[in-house]
Amino acid sequence: MNAKKDNTEDKILDAAQDVFIKKGMDGARMQEIADEAGINKALLHYYFRSKEKLFDAIFGRLIGLAFPRIGRVLQEDIPFVEKVEHVVDTYMDLLLKHPYLPAFIIKEMNRDRSLFFKLIEKYGFNLEFLFAIVQEAMDRNEIVRMKPEHLLVNVIGLCVFPFAVKPVISHVAFDDDKKATQAFYEERRVEIKRFVIRAIQA
Amino acid sequence: MNAKKDNTEDKILDAAQDVFIKKGMDGARMQEIADEAGINKALLHYYFRSKEKLFDAIFGRLIGLAFPRIGRVLQEDIPFVEKVEHVVDTYMDLLLKHPYLPAFIIKEMNRDRSLFFKLIEKYGFNLEFLFAIVQEAMDRNEIVRMKPEHLLVNVIGLCVFPFAVKPVISHVAFDDDKKATQAFYEERRVEIKRFVIRAIQA
DNA sequence: AAAAAGTTTAACCAAATGGTTAAAATATCT
């Protein structure tokens, strides 16, 4: 029935995602998105009335990707350290698959906070629940005492930061050698776990 | 002699910095910069021939700020752990004073890598020297063994990341409470030190 | 004081850009 429609809409979404990720909302051009999708500008506006609406669709999509559910893992009845390992794995899997996400989200969240806030509200991560789990682990003397906010930011930061600054790392540390850079990013999975566990183990 | 000239040029640079930081190269408008500087567009082009040239001036300025010299500290004859503390202090001082730097630089380095690379070349940080110091500390069994690249990225990331994603942290964790947010960022100085030292101490 | 150099302004311009329109082509329904 609407095989063609879906097809065109998907082509548009894919093209828009590519362009928006590369250029950001401000740098992206509707013409470029149309070209990349193999259609013309009017058709673009037929499917998505405005650049803003199209961008919102893409941004929503990517935000959905970027905030994985870590609730499940944390509820399991396993040592806290294993939970941390699991969270790191979840994030590293995601980031190795979508290395452009951090820079894109940082860029756009600073451009239009209200849109960003509106989008993440849907994924309402329950911080209290998360912090309670950290608290329990501290009370059980599994890990050293520290504010859960800092632990969370540290773990996420250790995973995400290197992707946000990939150009510097790749250029300065590995002379733009793709293989070496890739190896570094894959190493980080185990490296981060070791680092965090040493830092928090009681 | 040229007090007025310097004055206008400075006004332009300050205004341009504000606008570029808030909107980025793509989002910034020459008219807005002119307005913010209290002059008109033609005068802007009289001082800086093009938007690109003006942006380059600002970007260069900010890159200069963002890559502090940490060589001095590392050369001192103090325990490695103290060197790390010193580096963290240096970065946190900088970031608390210029919290917008990380997001801005991440945005622009991803927009135009070649410009970014050209600019950082001037500050040619000597990675080999830096890594050698880490290696020595490991050989002296002051710290656990790990690739210096990871240690460097970890320490910088722990400092920089929270500033790059300040909108999320402020909104999600502190409900946009400015005081609480500020307190969190100030706490991180000691928090990061404790975290890193526990992670690397032999 | 007159010339020269530097500074500032208002008006203007061409190109780019997001968006519209109306008609043609294609698919769907009866």
Next chain:
DNA sequence: AGATATTTTAACCATTTGGTTAAACTTTTT
């Protein structure tokens, strides 16, 4: 097949935007 709804296109439009021009005003030099 014919009417109807959907999809696609080319041509067009208004606005925004970076940048220019030519003239006026100030400051410095001689």
